[in-house]
Amino acid sequence: MPELPEVETVRQGLLPAMQGKKLVKLQLNRKNLRFNFDVDLVERLEQKIVIDIERRSKYLLMHFEDENQTSHNSQKETLIGHLGMSGKFTIHTHNEAKMREHLKHDHVIFSLEDGTEVVYNDPRRFGFLLLAEPNDWQNHKLIKDIGPEPLTDDFDANYLAKQSAKKQGNIKNHLLNQKIVAGLGNIYVCEALFRAKLDPTLPASILANINNKPTKACKTLVPIIKNILQEAIEAGGSTLKDYRKADGDLGYIQHRFTTYSREGEPCVTQNCKSKIARIVQSGRSTFYCPSCQKR
């Protein structure tokens, strides 16, 4: 499942293909993905300009505006996209789009004024594309309660300590909670706890001292989270550079992880003789090194 860095890579891939261009046709090949499409989706987006594509947590935000905007009645539409388990966008230039036959799971096709086609394909259909209320995407129910973006200054050790004080739930699930911090998923949380040498079963409260200030563990963990995400985004960016538009699948960059899905394999820490273990926390696998991440 794509996490924040993968969604950011998708955003960076889509932006140059779509920004500033008019959406001349929006083709829906079904009536739903995970959720039904808005009944007026096509009507509200066709003939509008894609003015920007942003990301919030694991959501893509495609912003559209009328071609002839006057500032006093500017109505901005925002399409909130989520890739689910298997969703992907592919980009096809005018010439490629003319030659290309649509594939079985090509559910949504964005045709832009220069002939570019952006195709959303999703075999398992856990992804979705939903319209927010005009000019009001921030208050959409999926968005409004999400915590700070981990790569912004709003997410720092003081903030995380305050959120973690007296929380007895385990630190792993705490970091997966989207109200605490946006966009972290199973993979990057496992990696961050490994690098910070924190046992994933410890209570979240170990991140705060008695005055709700950050402990050493918290001060170690926060920059590690930021670095892991930044590294993954940079790896995604360099993959985009060699990405062949016709065949590339935006969003599924293969990263190398030190713990994730490596159960039974040797720990990468120098001189550590342990093997990566797997436990289940709230129904999700946690991979960790029982020696390096001792309590």
Ligand SMILES: [Zn+2]
């Ligand atoms: Zn180890």
